[in-house]
Ligand SMILES: Cc1cc2nc3c(=O)[nH]c(=O)nc-3n(C[C@H](O)[C@H](O)[C@H](O)COP(=O)(O)OP(=O)(O)OC[C@H]3O[C@@H](n4cnc5c(N)ncnc54)[C@H](O)[C@@H]3O)c2cc1C
């Protein structure tokens with residue numbers, strides 16, 4: 001049985017069938033839609049260039065070929081690992097031999113805001129369509145994006161493409177800092193400014209103003225008052241593990257698994273919800289990356305069928321904002337050193353390597369997909385940092401570099 | 407097997423090249439996938455199916471067997 005019917009859950013089911021599993025298969029998901037791809041939600045769907053039909057992960061025919069019991073629009077509310085049963089929202093329960101948990105993450109909300117019309121989260125297709133409709137309802141809509149991670153950044157870019165007035169707010173000094181450090185964050189900040197976004201970084205939201213149940217503006221923690229007709233809240237997310245309380249599974253930052261993605265006898269986890277020990281980097285991780293959901297689900301399906309191999313990938317992530325296509329392989333510790341391997345930071349095309357504990361642990365490309373793919377091998381090989389970094393003083397730390405590109 | 411790449415969906419991730427480099431390549435200027443071999447030989451079919459399965463944009467269709 002698989003709980004969570006998005007990319008990780010569906011890929012688990014598909015891979016099990018591809019590998020020859022012909023036993024019973026149940027796929028449970030709480031969204032009313034058949035499984036779809038999330039990345040286009042904040043890009044083509046929000047911008048209005050694609051309609052929802054284009055992002056289906058499988059056609060209805062392919063889904064029925066899976067020969068699985070599909071329970072869509074149903075949510076799992078409890079798990080009993082002793083009797084191997086999952087409880088559903090109707091109070092009924094379903095038994096399993098092996099359970100794969102693929103319930104992803106739930107976006108964080110801002111206290112005291114979400115009862116107001118005009119305030120949006122962005123995780124599901126319905127979220128994206130509701131936000132799109134609100135952005136289009138007048139040509140002079142003022143948009144406030146709270147949270148300058150990749151999701152908020154993409155939403156801001158989509159709104160700017162619609163020529164709307166956009167303000168971005170984040171308590172951190174620069175966008176996407178948590179993901180890739182100060183250096184790249186400063187470049188993303190500059191990109192937003194160049195594209196006409198008003199940046200309010202280093203400040204949070206104190207309260208919202210409303211009229212007749214609809215948001216009209218907000219007050220920032222530095223006292224600034226901002227008018228806003230639409231507010232996008234993109235302040236991170238938490239693993240969807242509420243339904244697993246009391247199940248006896250180890251729950252921390254997600255469902256805690258061993259290196260083979262197994263959480264307990266007969267229980268595995270895959271995708272955004274899974275935390276596991278990645279032997280390649282020698283550390284525990286939980287990723288909210290589209291490719292990982294596929295790769296981890298494939299690994300889980302193989303392990304369910306007895307392969308029992310550690311899942312030790314080099315993670316891949318991408319984000320598109322305006323004309324910047326940013327892609328990254330590996331991990332990006334806050335205290336990593338950086339070295340430019342291709343192009344120039346100022347030139348709009350480059351690849352940088354991240355070094356940590358004497359090894360290359362990540363590479364990030366900005367409008368350089370082919371070069372980045374070639375340089376990925378450095379992360380696969382855990383190449384010695386000394387082999388890519390120029391000799392001092394040109395080995396820059398994040399701090400020095402962010403100063404140099406302001 | 408007849409392979410199709412939907413370039414308008416491609417997000418230039420390069421996963422297809424990593425999975426089957428004799429069948430896929432990426433355009434130098436923007437990384438969008440190009441087909442090197444529309445009808446790859448049988449021994450590459452598994453790699454092509456894996457490329458289609460991991461493609462994060464669902465941009466690859468391998469038809470037939
Ligand atoms: C707008 C947006 C843009 C993105 N863009 C990118 C990008 O450009 N690049 C990138 O690498 N990644 C991107 N991502 C991240 C990527 O989409 C995720 O990593 C991926 O969707 C994870 O898949 P998943 O199946 O693990 O989880 P999810 O896609 O979150 O699926 C989990 C499913 O389980 C369901 N569920 C939850 N609880 C229950 C329950 N109790 N019972 C039944 N069902 C339940 C949920 O409703 C959901 O359908 C983006 C994400 C979003 C939201």
Ligand code: SF4
Nearest residue numbers: 416417419420422461
């Ligand atoms: S794997 Fe898919 S998205 Fe990535 S380059 Fe190939 S076709 Fe494009």
